[in-house]
Every structure is written in structure tokens, then in C-alpha cells.
Amino acid sequence: MPEQWKFEARGPIRVSGGIKARSKRGSIPQTWWSQRFIEVLESFGMGGRLQRGKNYARAGQVLNLTLSTSVVVGLVQGSRSEPYRARIGIKAFTSQQWAHIERELAGQALYAAKLLAGEMPTDLERVFAELGLELFPSTMRELTMDCSCPDWEIPCKHLAATCYLLAESFDEDPFQILAWRGRSREELLDRLRALRGTQQVTSEEASAEKPLEDHLHDFWTSPAPAGTSEGQAAGTPVLDELEPLPLEVDGVPVTDLLRPAYRAFTE
Template sequence: MSIELRSRRGAVGTAWHAVALRDGAERLLGPARVSRGKADARAGRVQWLDVDAGAARGDVLDADGELYHARLELPAFLEGDRRVVLQVARAHPELPARLAAGEYPQQIEAELAASEISLLPRDAMELSHDCSCLDWPGPCRHVSALLYVLVEAVDEQPLLLLTLRGLALEDLVAPARTEPDAAAPDDSAAPQPAVTPPAATADETPAAPAPPAAFDPARTEPARLVEVVGEEVAAVIHRFYTDPS
């Protein structure tokens, strides 16, 4: 199924962001490729369009009936630029709805420009191309035809600029900040305070320690000690505790 341009004559693209994309790419293509590519796009020679992070692709039918695979590249943002874009976008909570409705506010580009960043190609050097027709150094008419199909797609869906730069609509919505719940203290693991007996009051007399138990000489009976210290020593101990002299 081929794609036919809505524009049948004159310039392609009406919204400011589509015009900016077209102008930047036309500086890369050159006048000869511009006219041939536009004619091929209007003739419906581009069979399909796929837009992904960093590139737009499509098959283009040549006049001789051969299909060629064309590719136009616009680099996805590096992490630092991505953070700036998200910071600017999240300062405008209405932006996702406006993009989804087909509108890309120029104010966003103006704020990004302060950091020398743009969703659009800042110059022709930021764009690159490739085609299976091997028309070197190019760009060939197939790439040019793909460009005009992309311009009209971006005209209607500026979200495709986000896609090319490696972003999605969901990325523009600031995530809800959630703080992790503080862990409840584990009472079983906490050190337990030493239990101190209550001090005696002024009206109480501390209890006297119990006297040591009286020694029982029967514990020195040789029969009880033999297994421990032997017969001779057991007899000596017995006499020590039982002989009154």
C-alpha cells in the first residue's frame, strides 16, 4: 500500500514544525533531488513509513519497478540533552495533550534553544541518509521522496519528532514522587535494657545476705573422696576434719 501526499502542488508541510523539518532536510538534499523526490512522493512511490528512535525508513518504488530501501537519520538525544528536554516539558503539563492533538508549541523550542537543543534538526549536518540504490554519495531521489512523506506525517503528528529523538509521550509526564516507607523498628532486634532491682527506700532496711551453709564433715568420708583423690589423700583429709587433736 503506497502513501500519497496530501499536498498536490507547492510546498509540502503547513505547521511550523513540519516546515522547519522540511527546510532543514532540503538544505541537505539540494535542488535537483528536491524536485525529483517531491514528484516521486506525490506519485505515491513511497510504499510505507516507519519512524523509530534515530531514523525514518521506507521502501520507495523506482520508475523501473525496483523497490529501494531508503533511510533518513536524525540522532536520538544523548542522556544529558534528554534530561533537559524532560525538564522543559514537565514544566508545561499541558504539553502531552497538545502534542497528541497535533500541536507543537514554538515556546518549547524557544526554551530548548537556551540549551542549544531542538527536537528538529538544528542544521543539515545533523541529518544523515542511506539507500539500497547505492547512489553515492547521495542523497538519492528515494531518500528525498521518503523525506516528504515524513514531513507530512510530522505535520499531522508532531509526536513523531519525539520518537525520532528517542522519547515517548509517557516520558513527558512527571512521575509521582514516592518516598519509601520508613522501616518499622524491629523491637526484637533492639538491645534490651538491663533489669535493675528497685533501690531500697529510706523506710526499708536492705535484707542481709544469707549466711554460708555450715560445713558438713560427712562430706570428707573416705568413701566419697577415693574416686576423686585416691585412698591415701582421702584418709588424710578425713583425719584433718575429724581428729580433734
């Protein structure tokens, strides 16, 4: 047996300060989008090999995890003194494709509102699908994986551990999925705000609105009826809006008898 395989068989060098998965048993991803990511990988026939990376992920063998456009890199401590470099690559969307995506998201108030609030809409994949795009890869050809370890299988346990911690990072920040595809959180939200800017109140409209404290004196009264001067209706707006009551007291309409009481009450 080659010397390198004997060396690997000794098990990983335990480290402190690594990135540990929060989940201690069962499934590592928690949200629908991170679970979807792992389901996609398992659909490529990686299920059995992915399981080998769970112990590494939970033991903190991944020393560092970085995500940039198209590439995720994990430094994973194996049985050798030098950590292995595990890389997972995906094709980023083009600027033109992102322009279509952003217009579609900005045009649908619910999606834009959720994203601006830092949430991932549950059917976001459908928006991409309607544009002929896919948020998650549909075939293994859309992913590239490699590791500096001597294991020829893909994914090796170092790549598998990186996949699980990547999924967990998606739990913490779903915008990382979009950043992996080529659009950072800040860029996307700034673009959505710009596209939806026409719905914001203009400065002229805002200045025309009076603050609430300017209306406290008449907040509980109704506006004067059409054709009635402010002086005639002052203090008795409710009576002026009512139909004349067919009642009189000593020949005086009840409405007129009630006016002094209503006027005193409002004053």
C-alpha cells in the first residue's frame, strides 16, 4: 500500500479554533434554501460520500471558509500537517442576466419587500426559472470540485465538510447564495431600491403633508360640508351633516337647540 494511504489512515490531526457545525446530530442545514442545496448535491449521487464529511464539519476540522463570486474555498485539516484546500466552483450569472433578475424581483412587491428585509422568499427559484435560469445547479456539470488531498473521489471528506459548512453559512445569510452567483447583498439591495425608487414619496408630496400635531385640534371632527362656510359649521360639524330632524320644541327645531351644546363640547 502506498505510503500516502498509510498516512491518511491514521485519521485527522485534531485542531482547536476551527469552524464547527452547530448541529450535533441529524441534518446540518436548517432553512429551506440550505436544505435545498444539500438535496441538489445528493441528487448527483453524492449522498453517501457527503456523509463522510459530517464528522469533520462537527469536529471543527475546517479551519477557514471563504466565499467569493463563483468560488468557495475551505481549508480543512486532515492527517497531514498542511491543511488541504477544498474548492467548490459554480458559474456566476452575467451582468445582463442579473439585470433581468433584478427587474423581475423589483417588479414584484412581495419579493422585493422580503429581500429588502433580509429574507429569502420561499419560491425565489421560480423567479429564476421563469427567466430560464436556475438558482441551484441542476447537473454536476455546473459544479467544479477539487481538493489538494490524495483522495481521488469527489467529494472527498474535506470537500464534503466544506459543503456542509457552506450550507450552514447559507442558513446564517441567504444572500451568500446570490453572492456565489455573482451579486453581493449590498449590490442587489441597492439595485432593488433604485428600481423601486419611483414608489417613494416625493419631497413635494412630503412637504404638503402636515405633521399630526398640527391636526390635534380637529382630529375628531369631520370636514365642513360642501357649500358651508367654516364659520357656519364651526363647532357643530356633526349636526350640519345630519338630515334635518322632524322635531320641534315650542316651534324651534331640535337641531338648533342642540347647537350650543355641541359647540361647547367641541370647544
